[in-house]
Every structure is written in structure tokens, then in C-alpha cells.
Amino acid sequence: MAMLNPTVTRAEIVERMTHDEFMEFAPEDRKAELIEGVMIVASPAFEPHEDLFGFLFAVLRSFTSQLKLGRVLGSRYAVYISETETYEPDILFVAADRAHLITEKKLTGAPDLVIEILSAGTARFDRGVKRENYDRAGVRELWLIDPYGPAGTQFYQRREGRLVEIAPVDGIINSVAIPGFKLNIAWLWPKEGGELPSPIAVLKELGVI
Template sequence: MEAAARRVEMMDLMSDEDFLILCGEDVKADLIGGVMVVQTPASFRHQRLERFLLSLLGMYVEEKGLGEVVASRMAVYLGRGYIFEPDILFVTTGRLDIIKETHVGGAPDLVVEILSSSSAYYDRGIKREIYERFGVKELWLLDPYGPEGTQFLVRKGERFEEAPMEGGIYRSQVIEGFWL
């Protein structure tokens, strides 16, 4: 049984610097509008799906020379008060300069969030809105318990729209030639 994500609220909103000092590398958390949201440890099913996708995406992207795939625990600075740690992210070759040693300084081209009972509320709600606002081109919200809860979202102008699937296959619009 998973516990809900915990919001850590302080008298004042937390600065980006305080968030990074408090979290370090040992705590999986997001800074959402200056409020720290700590995630519960991932389930086995979540970890297995993340490992599978990371391997699949990593090998494909490396073989084709399309950019970089990065696993969770890498801070993504989207804007002041908004630092997320997506499960998987992808940055195209032409934008690799946003990947620094300790963080990603801007919106990745693709973000993958694997849903859990503790994260789905944030992933489908405020995080989706923030990813959209700061220019993520493609967002996968994956339900490790089945395809019914999974969404593939792509940018159409300023907004995300649900991406079409053909015959149960989703074709990425950011990673050329990649499909699930």
C-alpha cells in the first residue's frame, strides 16, 4: 500500500537553493510553486517499467544519435519555484547544452512520468500544466498497472493534446522513428 505524497509547507515559500540543499540526492521531491512535494519510494512495478523504458529509449536514442536520455533523480529547472525530477527525460542533440552536471536547465523535449497512487494527482494536474507552460514538447503519463490510465500528450501550439494511437501503437513525435 502506498502512502500519499507529502507536501512540506513552510511559513514562506521555499527558494530553489533551499530546496536543493534540503533534498540532496537522497530525497525524491519536486518544488511546485515554492512548495516541496516529497514522493514515496517507487513500487517494484514502477521500477520495472522505468528500467525497461530507460533501456529501450537509451539504446534507441544512442544508436540513432538523437540526443540524451536521462533517468530520474536529475533536477529539471523549469522556472523559479519549479524544479521537478521526472522519471525519464529526453533532450534532442541540438539542445544538449541545457544538460549540466547537476541539473537540466530548461524544458526537456520529452518527459516520462510513471504514475502511482501518490503521484498521479500531481502528475496529471499541476505538473502537466507546468510542463505545458514551460515548453515540454511531449509528455507521457504512464500507468504501470495497464494502458487504461496511460496518456501520451503532444504540444499543439501552446497546449498539450492527447496524441493519437494507431492500432494500439503510439509513435513519438519527438524521438524520430520510436514507437511503443
């Protein structure tokens, strides 16, 4: 059974596992993903990652719940891509008309929106093989967010059948997966010494409370 820390090189892989084996043996207390048949166990998250996760999860879950748009899940919920690929995105959204894909243990189709908060150990997977497989699976929108700043952050939306990188317009990403949701990228990186905005303040700004 292959189970690696993200820092282990591909040359050291000696065996692979199936999706069912991954679901059986993945640790309950750590984020783990099946990438090219290998279980990758993530290192513990740093504080900036957790702060950003908590903020985005609260805002997106409240927004979509208030407007009855669908379900927001994360970060230990599995997404089945193929027999060799099972991911646990930091945050995912599934539209209400596709809620039948949500089962107790995993999502059996592509999320509408995937958010990956990047870390040094896993960014190469998020930007590489995972992005490619999210594209093939039919994900409508992908945010790869660097918790330390905009330079390493990428936004993708599905256009003409594939995920295409887009740039914010006047500092705003208009979501194609969540109708009416406008991400102000200034929310993500407070000025030095500042804090992330209150989710309640953001929801008021978005006009849902």
C-alpha cells in the same frame, strides 16, 4: 522550509522555498520535487514502477544513443522550470541540438520528452500542476503512464503551440520528440503472469540492432 510527504494537504503548508534552497536541501537518496514552492518527497517506488522505469530507460537510452539523437536522463536529474517549480521526471529526453541545456546538476530548459510513471501519491501532481507547467515550458511530448494498465495512461504531444492528448493508432504512439521511435503500448503491460519484453528484443523490433 516546507518539505512534505505527498499525502499532506495544502492547508498545512506554512512556508515555501526557492529553487536554490531546494537544490541545497533536497535529499540525495529520495526523489523530491519543488512544486509551487514546496518540496514534495516521494514515497519509495513499488516494484511495477521500477520494472517499467528500467525497461523504458534501457530501450530509450539505447535507441537514442545508437542513432545519436540526444540524451536520455532519469530519474534523479532536476529540471528547472521556474523559481517555484523544479521537477525530477522519471525519464526525460533532450535532443542533440539542445544538449547545451544539460548541466552537471540540472536541465536549464524544457526536455523534448518527459515520462512520468504514475503512483497513488503523486499522480494528482503529474496530471495537474506539473502537466500544466510542462506545457508552458515547451515540452514537446509527455507520457503519463499508469504501471497497472492503460486506463489511467495519457499521452500528450505539442500541436499548435500546446500539449494535446492523443490516442495510440493501432496500438502505436509515434513519438514527435524522438524521430523514428514507435512505442507499442502492448510492451508496457504484459499479460497476467507475464514479464516486460527484453529491451534487446524491442530494439531489434525497432530495427536499431
